[in-house]
Amino acid sequence: MSEFKPLDPTACGLFLVAVVSFPLAIVNLIDGQVGPSSDFFTIIGALILVVALLAYRAESNFGFTVFTLVGAAVLLTGLGIGPWEDIAFTLTFLLAIIWSLNVKAPKALTIICFTTALVFLTVGLSGIVGGDYWHWLIGIAALLNFIFNIYLSFALAMDGKIKVF
Numbered sequence: 001m002s003e004f005k006p007l008d009p010t011a012c013g014l015f016l017v018a019v020v021s022f023p024l025a026i027v028n029l030i031d032g033q034v035g036p037s038s039d040f041f042t043i044i045g046a047l048i049l050v051v052a053l054l055a056y057r058a059e060s061n062f063g064f065t066v067f068t069l070v071g072a073a074v075l076l077t078g079l080g081i082g083p084w085e086d087i088a089f090t091l092t093f094l095l096a097i098i099w100s101l102n103v104k105a106p107k108a109l110t111i112i113c114f115t116t117a118l119v120f121l122t123v124g125l126s127g128i129v130g131g132d133y134w135h136w137l138i139g140i141a142a143l144l145n146f147i148f149n150i151y152l153s154f155a156l157a158m159d160g161k162i163k164v165f
Helices: 009-029 038-057 061-079 083-102 107-129 134-157
Strands: none
Touching (some): 009 038, 038 061, 061 083, 083 107
């Protein structure tokens, strides 16, 4: 009989962030598409907060903190936060990069903190500055966020079969 080994909550959280990033990227890169609903962001944000609690139970301080921030940001996006709140989350994610570097987290995780900050920065600035070009920047940032989240989530879920950088 084999022992059951639960999925790392980090992999689950990264999958959820990828799920949020993909439609955000598509709607901003392909003109005329209908974007994700506010309920989508609210529900996924709540699920990411559950992952944060699982990371807490797994005694992962960094995972708990970052997933709490991401979950709150995504949930509040669904509830209609404004551009200055997006900028506040941007600054917090930039500080998470410093923490990530200090704890020598995998580079992919640091990159994810950066691309997440980029998503919130571009969304926030689009609301503050205005203009028609922001959808391209939001789409590119969200697509990069999706790619790095899906990569790292698979790498963690596949237990060493894909190298974590």
